[in-house]
Amino acid sequence: MAKGITERAKDYSQWYIDVVKQADMAEHSPVKGCMVIKPTGYGIWEKIQQNLDRMFKETGHVNAYFPLLIPESFLKKEAEHVEGFAPECAVVTHGGGKKLEEPLVVRPTSETIIWDSYRNWISSYRDLPLLINQWANVLRWEMRTRLFLRTTEFLWQEGHTAHATHEEAEEEAYRMVQVYRRFAEEFLAMPVLVGRKTDKEKFAGALHTYCIEALMQDGKALQAGTSHHLGTNFAKAFDVQFQDRDSERKYVHATSWGVSTRLIGGMIMTHSDDSGLVIPPRLAPVPVVIVPIWRDDDQMALTLAKARHITEGWDKLFYKIDDRDQYKPGYKFNEWELKGIPIRIELGPRDVENNQVVAVRRDTGEKVTLSADGLRENLEKMLDDIQANLFQRAKDRTEASTHTVDSYDEYKERIKGGGFFRVFLNHADPKVEERLQGDTKSTIRCIPFDAPDEEGPCMITGAPCKGRVVAAQSY
RNA sequence: CGGGGUGUAGCGCAGUCCGGUUAGCGCACCUGCUUUGGGAGCAGGGGGCCGUCAGUUCGAAUCUGACCACCCCGACCA
Numbered sequence: 001m002a003k004g005i006t007e008r009a010k011d012y013s014q015w016y017i018d019v020v021k022q023a024d025m026a027e028h029s030p031v032k033g034c035m036v037i038k039p040t041g042y043g044i045w046e047k048i049q050q051n052l053d054r055m056f057k058e059t060g061h062v063n064a065y066f067p068l069l070i071p072e073s074f075l076k077k078e079a080e081h082v083e084g085f086a087p088e089c090a091v092v093t094h095g096g097g098k099k100l101e102e103p104l105v106v107r108p109t110s111e112t113i114i115w116d117s118y119r120n121w122i123s124s125y126r127d128l129p130l131l132i133n134q135w136a137n138v139l140r141w142e143m144r145t146r147l148f149l150r151t152t153e154f155l156w157q158e159g160h161t162a163h164a165t166h167e168e169a170e171e172e173a174y175r176m177v178q179v180y181r182r183f184a185e186e187f188l189a190m191p192v193l194v195g196r197k198t199d200k201e202k203f204a205g206a207l208h209t210y211c212i213e214a215l216m217q218d219g220k221a222l223q224a225g226t227s228h229h230l231g232t233n234f235a236k237a238f239d240v241q242f243q244d245r246d247s248e249r250k251y252v253h254a255t256s257w258g259v260s261t262r263l264i265g266g267m268i269m270t271h272s273d274d275s276g277l278v279i280p281p282r283l284a285p286v287p288v289v290i291v292p293i294w295r296d297d298d299q300m301a302l303t304l305a306k307a308r309h310i311t312e313g314w315d316k317l318f319y320k321i322d323d324r325d326q327y328k329p330g331y332k333f334n335e336w337e338l339k340g341i342p343i344r345i346e347l348g349p350r351d352v353e354n355n356q357v358v359a360v361r362r363d364t365g366e367k368v369t370l371s372a373d374g375l376r377e378n379l380e381k382m383l384d385d386i387q388a389n390l391f392q393r394a395k396d397r398t399e400a401s402t403h404t405v406d407s408y409d410e411y412k413e414r415i416k417g418g419g420f421f422r423v424f425l426n427h428a429d430p431k432v433e434e435r436l437q438g439d440t441k442s443t444i445r446c447i448p449f450d451a452p453d454e455e456g457p458c459m460i461t462g463a464p465c466k467g468r469v470v471a472a473q474s475y
Numbered sequence: 476c477g478g479g480g481u482g483u484a485g486c487g488c489a490g491u492c493c494g495g496u497u498a499g500c501g502c503a504c505c506u507g508c509u510u511u512g513g514g515a516g517c518a519g520g521g522g523g524c525c526g527u528c529a530g531u532u533c534g535a536a537u538c539u540g541a542c543c544a545c546c547c548c549g550a551c552c553a
Contacts, residue, residue: 003514013547032545088552109553143476143551150552203553223553260553293512300511330513337513348512358512475553 033152043285084204148265156260169253177210180225195446219418221472227257277340293348426458
């Protein structure tokens with residue numbers, strides 16, 4: 001048992017706070033709801049950025065940057081959008097010691113400022129599609145915050161694309177939610193449901209919203225990414241038209257899509273354990289740490305020299321040699337466990353003598369003795385295996401926690417235990433979702449793309465429904 | 476915004492009820508020696524406008540009043 005970490009079974013919420021703190025990922029800032037992301041946490045965000053950015057570029061997107069401050073009037077141009085975001089906006093009213101002519105909103109999202117620019121950038125079908133992403137911070141005045149999961153300011157990427165037709169925008173929104181699914185599975189090792197949000201849960205100003213939803217270890221769902229088909233709503237609000245091949249002037253079709261530092265919270269709650277953080281190898285800034293073990297200066301020189309010899313020619317970002325003299329090996333073992341490093345190598349005088357090392361996997365705690373020859377290849381294999389194991393473990397857990405229920409009474413009872421619930425609910429009627437939330441604090445998380453072709457009665461109203469939705473309590 | 480709690484060293488706390496030496500303890504930090512295969516030991520040392528402001532008093536961390544901040548639990552959200 002790790003010192004300073006509450007057991008998951010005892011208090012999941014406190015466990016999460018303890019892991020973030022003990023792994024030295026982030027801390028609260030003096031401003032309510034804001035966080036300082038420390039190097040250990042930010043390094044993971046950088047890995048997320050690097051890999052996602054590559055995936056965006058591979059699908060034809062380019063990066064740009066739009067300003068933090070948005071004229072308040074812009075936000076008001078799209079009716080649903082302003083209604084959705086106004087309550088959580090911070091507004092700048094003064095600058096340079098003077099009251100501003102027009103207040104400036106700190107962006108809660110950038111559709112409005114971006115579409116104001118797009119008006120000037122788009123005049124012909126030849127300008128389309130316009131496929132732009134930005135990495136940025138945004139601000140949303142939340143009532144209740146949790147490190148990484150919901151903070152007042154957070155880091156994210158937001159893609160904003162413009163297309164000539166409804167169909168192309170639809171393809172884009174779908175393509176990007178699939179990019180998110182692939183990223184979640186392959187990098188976060190996090191299984192997700194992929195589907196569409198109900199009208200109640202969709203983005204303010206969108207025709208519809210696609211999403212990936214993951215199930216955390218405590219049985220609560222986490223919205224991990226969203227992709228919106230915005231139709232011509234923003235084009236109309238900002239008068240963005242283009243002249244098509246047929247010489248007609250037409251409104252531009254839009255999408256937007258984003259994932260945030262919340263993914264780090266999801267990563268923690270998917271894989272970590274009572275010993276601390278567990279980082280999937282593909283997101284680990286440094287996947288391997290080598291702890292040389294010595295009793296005296298001679299042994300120190302010996303084991304350090306061996307460690308340097310073994311790692312000769314290795315990518316410097318692949319490993320770290322922990323040569324600190326002020327801590328004992330036991331302390332280091334615990335520290336690297338808390339910090340979630342995928343593989344720890346122990347290298348003592350006995351190992352040097354036998355030309356071997358002891359490798360310890362973070363996911364299983366398993367210790368194996370490996371030859372110092374060909375070590376790099378064996379470590380690569382082990383990392384792949386850890387990555388695959390973490391995903392499989394999470395997938396098995398999610399499947400075991402996914403239930404199919406038809407009776408509302410049964411649902412009300414079982415929802416308390418957490419999990420995804422495949423149910424018939426008539427979400428066309430907004431009152432149904434309101435009742436669900438009022439009765440059970442759960443919501444419809446998504447209408448999965450891969451739901452089997454089934455029909456049945458809504459478990460609340462009895463109205464006939466096509467296809468099951470997935471409901472759960474969520475973060 | 477409602478309910479609960481907390482502000483004393485970087486962190487975690489005691490002291491406050493019942494005012495009175497130089498405000499104390501653990502962890503962390505610095506120095507030295509011994510240690511080092513699962514969170515080391517001993518010795519010495521540094522570090523405080525006791526949340527803020529005002530009051531009572533010869534004297535306030537302690538009593539009174541006001542204010543501020545943060546955390547936890549409920550109504551909104553990625």
